[in-house]
Amino acid sequence: MRNDDDRRENFDEKYRRRTHALDEHDTVQFEKIDDDDLKDDVKDEHVDEREAPSHDDFREEHEVQKEDAPKPRTKREKSSFLPGLLAGIIGAILVVSLYHFLSNDSNNADEVVNNTKDTAEVRQEIESKHEDKLITDTIVAVEKAKPAVVSVINLQSQTNLFGNESSLAEAGTGSGVIYKTDDEYAYVITNNHVIDKATEVQVNTSEGDSVEAEILGTDIWTDLAVLRMPKGNITDVIEFGDSDKLLVGEEAIAIGSPLGDMFSGSVSRGIVSALDRRVPVDIDGNGTDDWEAAVLQTDAAINPGNSGGALVNSKGELIGINSMKIGLENVEGIGFAIPSNDVKAIVSELETGGEVDRPFIGVGLLDLYLISTSDQRNYLKLPSNVKQGVVLSSIEPGSPAEHAGLEELAVVTKLDDTEVNNAMEFRQYLYGNKKSGDTITVTYYLDGRQYETDVQL
Template identity: 45%
Template sequence: MGYYDDHHMNRRLKSKRGWLLPTLVGLVLGIVLIILALPTLVKANFLPYEISVQDVDDENVEQDDAGDQGEGESKSVSVDISSQATEVVQGVSNTVVGVVNIQQSQNIFGQSSERDDEQAGTGSGVIYKVQDDRAYIVTNYHVIQGASTVEIVFADEEQVEAEVVGGDVYTDLAVLTVDASNVEETIEFGNSDELNVGEPVLAIGNPLGLQFAGSVTQGIISGKERLIPQDLNQDGRPDWQAEVLQTDAAINPGNSGGALVNMEGQLIGINSLKIGAAQVEGLGFAIPIDYARPVIDQLEENGAVSRSYLGITPYSLSDVAQYHWQNTLDLPDDVESGVIVDAVENVSPADQAGLEQYDVIVELNGETITNVLELRQYLYNETEPGEELTITYYRDGELQETTATLSAQEF
């Protein structure tokens, strides 16, 4: 009996020893595995709680890295954008002015006088230069078009009469000048060619009139080199194609001629137009300053923009019924585009080159011309007065070629 009892106790002791050792070993291994795996679990965000580890050495490394970055040439345009925008507005707001278009009107007796003058519209302008006690302002041509008098309203509500130096309908730009005694600041020109899509910008102007003078809207550059057809004579056909910047900064009537500035406070565009339709939103456009500057210089110097002159009245072939393509103009079946010469001015370059009514121009200097818009843009943008222009055209079904020496015409 004693032997049985001793044997039973020994078995129990051995049993306890049998499970205790593996348990301890497993516990130690588990702790080691958890310690090794914990950083990976934290980085992978698998834990339901956050673990923050402060490391003095790491903080010193980050500070050193930040110091190294500060010594480089790179800079950010998106840090603390709210306060940066506020600083920009404070720096340039006084350079944006109101432009008032005053036109003569007739009374019921068909007479007109200064007392009958009335405000036809308002827009915006930007002071960009002071020279010889005169301040120069750039605005849109359509803002001052048809005005008998133009007045400028400064940020402090001081109102003075302006002199129109010149304007250009095709680029929709005009230059005004006023006495510089009321001007304390001018805006700096930026570089629109170096803009990036997505870059933040501010639009400053007078939407809906002087009641909301100095309004600021914020957005981004949504696109560059957008081509917008323009119907300048309101005949339902495009006469020109404006190359503009697209922005989602709100641009409304009255903003025209105002400033589009970057986050350095530099003028990078002249607010010009928007697409207003129920189904669209945030489609505003501005004239790039790099495109505007040569025009501004010409307007300052000459009061007008000089462009190549051919001397024809053009008409797009696509605007004529196809019946006349073969039956009246005698064009080959494969000719589906071009510019009809509707009239030739006497002693003009076209007249001296031998062009006649109903000739159909299809190429200029080897470049295909499909409509009036392309013909104008090639003449105005790709040629200079005095240059020779090779014209390829159809007459009575035959392809012919002639050369014209372009003259100058001021617009």
């Protein structure tokens, strides 16, 4: 059997170079692929129907990356959504999360110290300093949450003309949130893409201190990362709100470092515009949606560099992680944030294990629609009534898939009793409904016949 640690390391290395397309200002751009262009691209990949290729030739033409891999730090590069989806989505893909631990782990000798003031205490402090001002709930919320929001700087070694590595230089910037402290350290959540390929990570606090931080864990699918840095004189951490209790129309306040550390601590305000939006994401930049993010929608202004910053409510509680925005020329005020309750579970796993434990099946995936109808009939031997599914482009040696008898070029149509129409739905079902050690029933077609097998993950 394949060692899970080896698997995760290989996946991490593979995807560390590929993910959200970002420039030095932490901006992501997705571009629409016209239907005609997609057809041309797919047609070019297919072989001449008059010359039937061998099994190996077909597999090589449609080779894709291995499935099962949740742990990357990825390269900033241009990516795109599938045809027919939103064009020109420019994400300041930001995600910030804070996990408020109220008790100490019995196995941890360090005492967890979380200093959070209630809104009444904060209001009293502000009013004592500004007796001539009307202190609103928004002012109190910002004053409560802002000290826990930091700037995160991605520093990378630069190569000179002679091929030698020179001193570190800033490769990207984002935001982060302090969610916990103990006797020695302060813990920060930021985006995975903010610290991608970093040689060193620097955190600038609201007090003006610059501190080197270490990366404790990252997750490509949620674009989250956890950092740890010396506590120093840090006392403030953010408080989590309950994102499951949010209502459309509630106040939403974004805090972060738009356009970099120069504008650190910037605040914008809006409302919660919608709940449970589903936004497709192309993680590896191949023009195919790999994942579907479940997010909140807000009209609070979000800009490049806000990545990893906080979205808080009128009580100064974290309700979401700013994650994306639609940046079309004629579109304003459509931003997205990862709900705080979703962030909590990810943060705890990243902090303690360095990654999110997801089930491993050991297959490469290719959407069936990318293969021409003639190839589906001639080489995959699919019945004419099978129009949606996922092609297994590769089976990893020693994997659960191999032990269960799955073969390359099998076309999966169902996982358990749930139909899967594409690779994204395959991953969503696998990661959302299963854990390591579970058994999953796979329904598939191979050489014109339908089969069913149980795979122990």
